[in-house]
Amino acid sequence: MYNIARLKDSFSKYPNILIRKPQYIGLKIFQIGVLFLAAAPAISFFLLILSSLIGSFNRSNNFFNDKFNFPFISVAILMIINCLIITFFKKDLQSYEISKIWIGLSNWLPFFWCFWGFQPFLDNQQLRIKTAKLFIIGSLPVLMSGFSQYFLKNYGPYNFFNNLIIWYQRPLGSDDGVTGLFNNQNYAGAWLSIIFPLCLVFFIREKNNKLRKIILFLLCLSFISMIILTSSRGAILSIFISLFLFSNSNKNKFLASISLLSIPLIFNLLQLFSLNLQFKINSFLPFELIKKTSLTNISNIELFPRIEIWQKSFELIKSNLITGYGAGSFENLYKQSNGLFGDIQHSHNIFFELAINHGLLSSLIIFLMMISIIIFSWRVNCNQISKISNSSEAFFKNFDKAWIISFIIFFLIHIIDITYFDGRISTASWILLSGMICIIKGKKALNKPF
16 A cells, blocks of 8 residues: 555656656657657657657666666677678678668667656656557557448548658458558557557556546457457467466466457358358458358368468578578568568567577577566566555556557567567557556565565
8 A cells, every 4th residue: 555655646746756857858749749649650659669769768767777778788899790790701691671670779779768768758658558548549549440331332542741651451351351551460469569558458447437437448349359350360369368367367268268269269160050151251351361260270280371381481590590692681581582472571470580580599599588577577567566556546557458468468468470570560569568567666665576
């Protein structure tokens, strides 16, 4: 109880302090950037980079003194050295234009700074709660564009402000999942599944106001429906992972597991229904999803391109452990190795991709750093949950748990696919990771062990 009182007291003073400092402006710029991230990424990127620069001023420690930055500083140095080696000494490794190898660093190096620069805007639960609300509100255009694409057949692309903003809404064939304003259905599914745990915690919290409860229920249902309509298996799996991790009840964990296992069975039983009923069901579910869950496809492991792609990736990593081949090299390397599945642009595993592009050591450092942050922040949260004394404290602790689960969903999706190269998803992941560091630092500031 003391911790919550202290937190609320510090937050009540925080805006008054910030109003007299540039960080207050940075906070507002950061929050507007989060709000626009899904629907207007170009505007959002500018605002978030600006906010991270402002967030770097008047800090008690600088970037190079924060021990949590050391692994990312090391990776940045390794990536630059590897690019220099490939550029000047190993031209045989260059699979395409050398400029693209250097441009590929933009997927990582700016975020190492933003990871630190965002922390002043996430360093207590009230600020993280506000950020989560902005993520959810900013996702409403994704839901609206997806539903209009699937049910109203409104197809894009829609361009705004001289192509500064593009909502794709690609025409849907019989085998296509919903993309909404994203370029790809897997991107849309990844975004929605990452935000879903944050939506879920607000629904669970609401107990007194029935109208808000209904609105939040419909919002959660909309997230689930849209994730299903994307037909992204990783995103659909993440719904059950979120429910499983969020629940403190073994019974609910069991129900989530059984529900997940029953989905392929239910879809395969559709063919036993009358044709009229099948047609009605198919009008609400993408055919691609039903095809992907076919027991015939599941039993035939050769139909999974990822198995062959991961085998090729592993061979490429073994053949060049130190420097990698440069950013974006996988597509050409896969073709040169006589890959079986045609136009494959990446390795479908973010850590394989990192090892292929920048060397095994860079990949291992980022992998271990992310795992460590997940474990330590989860332990901090579990220790706090065990000391809950009232419903107000329960929400604060469950909220941080939902925040961590959102990043876990991002992490797990990127074990089997890569949506990171959509800037919206990569930016959201680093905001979540930055918030998790704030959870850890907040616990350490109270001088309590993990």
